[in-house]
Amino acid sequence: MSQETLAATPPRRRRMTARDVTESLRVATPLELLFDLCFVVAVAQAAGGLHHALTAGHFGDGLVGYAMTFFAIWWAWMNFSWFASAYDTDDVPYRIAALVQITGALILAAGIPRAFDQRDFTIAVLGYVVMRTALVANWLRAAVSDPEGRGTALRYAAGVTLVEAGWVAMLALPSGVRPWVWLLLACADLAVPLFAERRHRTAWHPHHIAERYGLFTLIVLGESILAATLAVQEAVDTRHATAGLYGVAAGGLLIVFAMWWLYFAKPAHRFLTSNRSAFIWGYGHYLVFGSAAAVGAGLSAAVDFATDHSTGDGVVPGAVVTVPVAVFLLAVWWLQHRPHQVGHLHNLLVPSAVVLVLAGTFTGVPVLIAGVVLTVLVVLAVVVTRRAGVAADGHA
Structure with missing residues (x-):
């Protein structure tokens, strides 16, 4: 830490009084x-x-x-x-x-x-x-x-x-x-x-809260990263690895990368301006965190199904991944993207991707299809966002 940063850091207090909601370097x-x-x-x-x-x-x-x-x-x-x-x-x-x-x-x-x-x-x-x-x-x-x-x-x-x-x-x-x-x-x-808090709001710091939620998102995504890594390991170590196992390995990595990208694409602290918005955003993250960790559990189960360590009938081997991925997409779209008042086209991308991910459940490579769909979603979201930014600059 530089001397300038140390000098700018506010001193710690010995009394537990409310912190400044505009405090810098929080x-x-x-x-x-x-x-x-x-x-x-x-x-x-x-x-x-x-x-x-x-x-x-x-x-x-x-x-x-x-x-x-x-x-x-x-x-x-x-x-x-x-x-x-x-x-x-x-x-x-x-x-x-x-x-x-x-x-x-x-x-x-x-x-x-x-x-x-x-x-x-x-x-x-x-x-x-x-x-x-x-x-x-x-x-x-x-x-x-x-x-x-x-x-x-x-x-x-x-x-x-x-x-x-x-x-x-x-x-x-x-x-x-x-x-x-x-x-x-x-x-x-x-x-x-x-x-x-019905009469007096505690002095929580919007930027700090957004960062804390982002850090916990990384923790739950870690479960998916571990499962994707194990899938890759199984594919490499198993002499007679099936196409399904390779699909789980590749699709798992694409899913994890896209989930990270989509969550952190929009800064959350900008709209955490009231208790009402904070409560909805904070409580809604139960679905974000829960589904992200469930994707990891689903990928681990998908590896077991692909290596015949467990048996699943019908759509089960795909649904264990595609369903939590769909929940994650909808939750992130509702909580992280929609409050930024993105355009109609942007608002259609995520629901459309959810439909495609769930449809992939009924195919032979559901994890790979989910990974490809999420990758395409990230690309389209980036393109749409940049075009919207260019258009806004043109009207400025």
Whole structure:
């Protein structure tokens, strides 16, 4: 870091007061990067559970288990990131609280296999409670240090505590009713920020939030990169590799590259100007993150199908990849592209690509077709965007 940058960096404070939403040089801290790194384990566990469920033919149970466990991962990460954007002091108490939350994330990750295989959420809930308890402590500290945001901080602390008690109580209920109680508690968790910020908005930083979401997108894309790499390895190492395996290897790489390109094609911080836009964008990323990690699980399953390590009937070997790819495309289009008020032609590209990707499910090389479609989509999106930019400059 240069001397000029060091001089421009604002000093860390010892009181947990709200940060300036226009603060310059507001980027992810090393502590936040460590937090994300530890969440890689939880994401890998969830994706691994989905992969095994898909190859075993347990599609319904696998999807439900994945949706439930990934919700816990995503929501815990979201709460940490938004709080850090508003109140990160980087002092000793804050760092300790963050390390406690990381410990909770690792406990949650350790409990994911049980949640998948046995529907035993005891360890996962324990990890979740550890993370949330540290979060409550941070909100109480913010309530003491920031008089202007005290009401919001106290409402957050109360809301998180009540829902946390609900998660613990769920463990005592019969297994048959737990999924319905889980759904109720998930909705209650999602409602806490709406309740807490109804009168006063926390001072989150738009550019910092956009960067944090981009970094987590890279984490979940890592699952797809790993699966694509293993597909290439299988194709190279297997003497009698089939055309289907080569198609999975090539298509997987094209899919991952295109997913990265499409997500980062438009800057998100420009339209994060209100709580309403931020809530829609932030909550909607559950589909972005979840589908991106599911693509990795699907590619791993596709390798198993192509190498006869598992059997799938009908459209299953293709759907395990094309369906999450389609969800990712629609979510990114809705959240990242559409708010920029792109032209009608641009708005037609992604839905058309989704139709083609899903149609490829019924072919012999669905992963390769999905990769080619996404590559063409990237090329067309670049061309359309450049033409729109030239036209705008011409009218300026």
